[in-house]
Amino acid sequence: MTEAETDPGRSDPGRSDPGRSDPGRSAPLDIIAESLRRERDRAGVSLSELAKRAGVAKSTLSQLEAGSGNPSVETLWALGVALGIPFSRLVDPPAPQVRIIRSGQASVVRSEQSPFAAALLSACPAGARRDLHLLTLEPGAARHAAAHIPGAVEHVIVTAGRMRTGPEENPVEVGPGDYISFSGDVPHLYEALEPETTAVLVMEHA
Template identity: 60%
Template sequence: MDIVRQIERIGVWSERMEDESRGGGDRSSRDLAALIAASVRRERDRAGLSLTELAKRAGIAKSTLSQLESGVGNPSVETLWGLGAALGVPFSRLVDPPRPNVRVIRAGEGPVTYAEKADYAATLLSSCPPGARRDIYRIVVQPGEPRISEPHMSGTTEHVTLATGRALVGPNQEAVEIGPGDYVAYPGDVPHIFKALEPDTVAVMVMEHI
């Protein structure tokens, strides 16, 4: 199926594509398309596959893959899963941008992909690097004395998604304020802080050890 038709079947993308055709466009949509295009080209080159061979393995049309690698449109979750399987890489490697030292994704932001039929949207917050271990915690914090943490083992990264309340989170000198639905990742091997700014602040924290 032509990739434009795939996107038109995902109602939320239709208006965005019309805007782009008029020269306006949605920047996040264009950025995601460019990111996916570069990622697929990179992984295809790494695997030594031609357009024809990759399209065949992924079960998509060669023209669809060619358009995708040109940054045209936004593929569905199913298309990306198929490409990831054909390339032997996780789905996340095709949509995860390079990470800065402290990474914040506000509620409603981030690389989103949509299913073709179901009302289903997936926002990748973070991919797990090879050889890493992740521990998951639920954090409940009240205003008052902040939690100041000493550095954990070298290579530790902390990921925090806030459920309720507001908080100041991150390295002591680079802490950011986050609200419900926001995500932040930062080095856990430097002194860092978690300070609740509202009562009953709840978060999910993932500690990643390499």
């Protein structure tokens, strides 16, 4: 329905990525360590508290977060349940994805009865909630946002000015009429590049 630009930093799903796990080998310990630290920070629980909730020895959890040890499926599953996340987020975390539709590139459907046109930028998934915000930004320090709850997605349409936004590791410059969506459950930023920049932000929560 729409013609979209895909962020060049996004991995091609048709190609293998050595940093991601596959069924034929064990998940890399560094991925597990990074995932555990990230999810524990997001949940706001201490090492001791998470170990207690999961029924795992604190020393075992400490080793896992340090990138050592030999975690079993049962241990990782228990940690996932204690953190309220799917098992897969610990062994194969999703890469941040960015989707951009530049102004004028969306497929438009027009009315036969009035000068009215509509372009679908993003359909809301079943069971999701979307909150609407109006953003106003001025040049200066960027707004650095911490990761939101797992599965959060941010949708932004710039109405005036220019800004950089997206995952902190790979933000994108967007201008009037541009639409961008990206994972909100990773650190991200908003930075005005022109005075009186405004945008509509739709926060999607599963």
